[in-house]
Amino acid sequence: MKSSQIRKAFLDFFASKNHHIVASAPLVVKNDPTLMFTNAGMNQFKDIFLGNSPVQFPRIANTQKCLRVSGKHNDLEEVGHDTYHHTMFEMLGNWSFGNYFKKEAIEWAWELLTEVYRLDKDRIFVTVFGGDQGDGLEQDTEAFEYWKAIIHPDRILFSSKKDNFWEMGDTGPCGPCSEIHIDLRSIEQRLAQPGKELVNQDHPLVVEIWNLVFIQFTRLSNGQLKPLPDKHIDTGMGFERLCMALQAKQSNYDTDIFQPYIAKLSEMANIAYGSANMSDVAMRVIADHLRAVSFAIADGEIPGNNKGGYVIRRILRRAIRYGYTFLKFREPFVHQLVPVLVANMGNAFPELVAQQDFVKRVIAEEESTFLRTLATGIQKFENYLTAHSGRGTMDGGFAFELYDTYGFPIDLTQLMAKERCWSVDMEGFELGMEAQKLRSRSAASVETGDWVEVQQAFSDTRFVGYDAHEAEVSLIKYRKVLSKGKSYYQLVLDCTPFYAESGGQVGDRGWLQANDTKIEIVDTQKENNLVVHIAESLPEELPLKFVARIDQVKRNLTENNHTATHLMHAALAKVLGSHVQQKGSLVNEERLRFDFSHFSKVTADEIEQIEQIVNAKIRENIHQEEHRELEMEQAKSMNAVALFGEKYGEKVRVIAFDPQYSTELCGGTHVGATGQIGLFKIVSEGAISAGIRRIEAVTGSAAEEFVNKKAKELEALKSLLKNPTNSVAVLQQLLDQNEMLRKALDQMEKEKARLMVPELLEKAWEVNGINCIVQRLNTSAETAKDLAFELKARMDNLFVVLGYVHDSKPGLAVLISENITKERGFNASEIVKNLAKHIQGGGGGQPFFATAGGKNPDGLDKALAEAKKMFAV
RNA sequence: GGGGAAUUAGCUCAGUUGGCUAGAGCGUUUGGCUGGCAGCCAAGAGGUCAUCGGUUCGAGCCCGAUAUUCUCCA
Numbered sequence A: 001m002k003s004s005q006i007r008k009a010f011l012d013f014f015a016s017k018n019h020h021i022v023a024s025a026p027l028v029v030k031n032d033p034t035l036m037f038t039n040a041g042m043n044q045f046k047d048i049f050l051g052n053s054p055v056q057f058p059r060i061a062n063t064q065k066c067l068r069v070s071g072k073h074n075d076l077e078e079v080g081h082d083t084y085h086h087t088m089f090e091m092l093g094n095w096s097f098g099n100y101f102k103k104e105a106i107e108w109a110w111e112l113l114t115e116v117y118r119l120d121k122d123r124i125f126v127t128v129f130g131g132d133q134g135d136g137l138e139q140d141t142e143a144f145e146y147w148k149a150i151i152h153p154d155r156i157l158f159s160s161k162k163d164n165f166w167e168m169g170d171t172g173p174c175g176p177c178s179e180i181h182i183d184l185r186s187i188e189q190r191l192a193q194p195g196k197e198l199v200n201q202d203h204p205l206v207v208e209i210w211n212l213v214f215i216q217f218t219r220l221s222n223g224q225l226k227p228l229p230d231k232h233i234d235t236g237m238g239f240e241r242l243c244m245a246l247q248a249k250q251s252n253y254d255t256d257i258f259q260p261y262i263a264k265l266s267e268m269a270n271i272a273y274g275s276a277n278m279s280d281v282a283m284r285v286i287a288d289h290l291r292a293v294s295f296a297i298a299d300g301e302i303p304g305n306n307k308g309g310y311v312i313r314r315i316l317r318r319a320i321r322y323g324y325t326f327l328k329f330r331e332p333f334v335h336q337l338v339p340v341l342v343a344n345m346g347n348a349f350p351e352l353v354a355q356q357d358f359v360k361r362v363i364a365e366e367e368s369t370f371l372r373t374l375a376t377g378i379q380k381f382e383n384y385l386t387a388h389s390g391r392g393t394m395d396g397g398f399a400f401e402l403y404d405t406y407g408f409p410i411d412l413t414q415l416m417a418k419e420r421c422w423s424v425d426m427e428g429f430e431l432g433m434e435a436q437k438l439r440s441r442s443a444a445s446v447e448t449g450d451w452v453e454v455q456q457a458f459s460d461t462r463f464v465g466y467d468a469h470e471a472e473v474s475l476i477k478y479r480k481v482l483s484k485g486k487s488y489y490q491l492v493l494d495c496t497p498f499y500a501e502s503g504g505q506v507g508d509r510g511w512l513q514a515n516d517t518k519i520e521i522v523d524t525q526k527e528n529n530l531v532v533h534i535a536e537s538l539p540e541e542l543p544l545k546f547v548a549r550i551d552q553v554k555r556n557l558t559e560n561n562h563t564a565t566h567l568m569h570a571a572l573a574k575v576l577g578s579h580v581q582q583k584g585s586l587v588n589e590e591r592l593r594f595d596f597s598h599f600s601k602v603t604a605d606e607i608e609q610i611e612q613i614v615n616a617k618i619r620e621n622i623h624q625e626e627h628r629e630l631e632m633e634q635a636k637s638m639n640a641v642a643l644f645g646e647k648y649g650e651k652v653r654v655i656a657f658d659p660q661y662s663t664e665l666c667g668g669t670h671v672g673a674t675g676q677i678g679l680f681k682i683v684s685e686g687a688i689s690a691g692i693r694r695i696e697a698v699t700g701s702a703a704e705e706f707v708n709k710k711a712k713e714l715e716a717l718k719s720l721l722k723n724p725t726n727s728v729a730v731l732q733q734l735l736d737q738n739e740m741l742r743k744a745l746d747q748m749e750k751e752k753a754r755l756m757v758p759e760l761l762e763k764a765w766e767v768n769g770i771n772c773i774v775q776r777l778n779t780s781a782e783t784a785k786d787l788a789f790e791l792k793a794r795m796d797n798l799f800v801v802l803g804y805v806h807d808s809k810p811g812l813a814v815l816i817s818e819n820i821t822k823e824r825g826f827n828a829s830e831i832v833k834n835l836a837k838h839i840q841g842g843g844g845g846q847p848f849f850a851t852a853g854g855k856n857p858d859g860l861d862k863a864l865a866e867a868k869k870m871f872a873v
Numbered sequence B: 001g002g003g004g005a006a007u008u009a010g011c012u013c014a015g016u017u018g019g020c021u022a023g024a025g026c027g028u029u030u031g032g033c034u035g036g037c038a039g040c041c042a043a044g045a046g047g048u049c050a051u052c053g054g055u056u057c058g059a060g061c062c063c064g065a066u067a068u069u070c071u072c073c074a
Helices: A003-016 A041-050 A102-116 A141-148 A187-192 A239-246 A259-269 A277-298 A307-326 A334-345 A350-354 A356-387 A396-404 A410-419 A426-442 A552-576 A604-619 A632-637 A700-720 A727-762 A781-794 A818-824 A828-839 A857-870
Strands: A059-067 A088-097 A124-129 A156-159 A165-167 A172-183 A206-219 A225-238 A446-448 A470-483 A486-493 A510-514 A517-527 A530-535 A545-550 A582-587 A592-597 A624-631 A651-657 A662-665 A680-689 A692-699 A765-767 A770-777 A798-806 A809-816 A842-845 A849-853
Touching: A003 A059, A003 A088, A003 A102, A003 A239, A041 A059, A041 A088, A041 A172, A041 A225, A059 A277, A088 A102, A088 A239, A088 A277, A102 A141, A102 A172, A102 A206, A102 A225, A124 A141, A141 A156, A141 A172, A165 A206, A172 A225, A206 A239, A225 A239, A259 A277, A259 A334, A277 A307, A277 A334, A277 A350, A277 A356, A307 A334, A307 A356, A307 A410, A334 A350, A334 A356, A350 A356, A356 A396, A356 A410, A396 A410, A396 A426, A486 A517, A545 A552, A552 A582, A552 A592, A552 A604, A552 A651, A552 A662, A552 A680, A552 A692, A552 A700, A582 A692, A604 A680, A624 A632, A632 A651, A680 A700, A692 A700, A700 A727, A727 A770, A727 A781, A770 A781, A770 A857, A781 A798, A781 A809, A781 A849, A798 A857, A809 A818, A809 A828, A809 A857, A828 A842, A828 A849, A828 A857
Parallel strands: A124 A156, A770 A798
Antiparallel strands: A059 A088, A088 A225, A124 A172, A165 A172, A172 A206, A206 A225, A446 A470, A470 A486, A470 A545, A486 A530, A510 A517, A510 A545, A517 A530, A582 A592, A592 A692, A624 A651, A651 A662, A680 A692, A765 A770, A798 A809, A809 A849, A842 A849
């Protein structure tokens, strides 16, 4: 069975059991402060489990792309070294939200595995939760009974809380689970040791393939468990492992999910897979990481230096590093695998096909950046070895600096050191690392208190802000949050006119008022689907009912910018082409910022065209067309623009300004008619990373101010230039002229020095074969220096002391022919220091030439006199 | 969000306790030599040492701010 068929069979099976099949959520998580990437199939249903969102379909199944780089069983550094760890993987899952429970979950799992996939029943073992004293929980006899009806009790194992009790986090929904394991060893091995003994022992061929979680409790922050009124099923089956089992392979990497990349890599590197351990590891690493990185980029997470972007960068760089070291690639290579990936997975994940070029380009760019980083690191490394030759051990601090500051991988440092028979002080390295981690952690801790529930029976905050700017609301719950020594409160209301930050539009500000108490709301945000109103302080007595009113001025200005963003998005596609995809957006009351995929600078001409189109649309005063509750299919038929990497619900909202021109899926708020925007003006355009440009723009009075300021600046410049007809040419001429004059002046100074030379040479006197010149001048330090060097060129065996006063500051220059410094032991630096005492200064230089400056011009003659004394006739 | 670094010629980079008339290789220009490959020799041009301010007799170097870029951690 091919992997694509295996995936399809799963979805078909659960569809036949009345499950609604949903698309995989994006890999990149938005609106959840605790999570950067989707790391489990249940992520997109978290709000349903938490009770923040209503249940639309009680039965759901899907395949979900997931990414894990850390956690109890996942360390990035291990991926590729074994046969079954991955960064990105697919999780097949079926869900019940308050619908069926343990019986059906167990029976269907068995039916699918043994009747559809026809797995060998003798190879299957299951585990059941064995109870836990600390939590006061009995063993899960219910699950045990259901299993006993279909599988021999010998094959059922009871396991501890560690393995068989699932929790979402420190608090929240949780419950016992039941795992299905499969023994893929050969008959001989199975006879030699019963598979039962290897379950949960990290054996590569006795693996868990499916976890059935029975959510029946919620854990409170005091650690207690509270039974849930509605019980849920949450299952997850590792797709890659399932394929390994069904394709009778010994390793996930031997399945048709990974082999195409390995084959291609093997061809590119001209190294057969299986020929050497480390090259095999490298190929597995790259095959795995290629998938993770490509999917993340397609979902909008670009390699970068913080948050999710940094995770992606680390994964990609790890792939490059393995290719560099073990497959000897010296040019970007990972991006060449993207077409293979698209050919393989494009069918199941259309976003890959649509974004293929972009993904390829971003990866290629990151690859060449990293290869450059490696090159500078190698140079630093070599410099260090030369500077400390003979030591044999590299200082851990330096190794850390190489890693921390120059991004040079520590294992590469170790490898290169080993090749030279050096070692690396790893203790010192770890020390530096720990200090770094400590700093970061202490800077970013957030403490959240328990929710104080004021009212029950709550499903979803109703948003009324599209139509109203104020509303009567009641408080549902609130909590206190501590972050970086500051505390604030989060409030949840039954309904609200406050728009919560999302889709780039900032959250509303405003007030909650009840009789004489007034609470200021400084921001509104979303945590998953939960709308939280943020207040810096709360009154002692908290009323239950309020009038909620938003700051309307801020909202209006924000709407101007949001609508302008839509108009510009459409204009960009028109002017630049259809490859323009939104990659990020920020809309607040001051300006708008829009990131989009495009591979070259937007020219001044194009900017002008874009502004023209947008301003024309503003002047048309187009009325907003809003469709609040559309089926996704309907929206698509209207050609509404949707974003990759954005999770849309079953019902979507569509905003159009002239359906022929701009139609977008959007939850944000907009102007009633475009004329309100007044004026649109692009303020800046630039690159933000490979293949992504950023435009910032302003509207309304802010745009007016911007234009006026520019005009004033230009006026001021022109009037300084005496209002010429062609001010640019005049300015250029002025700059050229300035450069020319500067050089001419330089020449003059040198010339002046040269002219003084004969006169000075005449004043020279000779003592013991040394030609002495001591003279007071009226020049700058620069000229005196030139002069000294001119003299040196004309006369041998020279000893020169020149004194000068420039800008009412005295200075000295001492020059001695090099042969004399050596033969007679004179040192210009020491001499000048001595002489400088008379002018209250100090100085120094090389033995043959030194300068000094001072504060007291009156002492200059004294200094020169002393110089003369040294060589008195 | 918190650290560490970098910014010097068209490019890649040196510049060691502040004393520098700021260097190298590549590239470039000119002249000469030369039968191949990155040909050889000689001479030259090319720098407000990122920007602004400070310390100092003196700053490419020290201190502060800004900008841009790189990088690690969360």
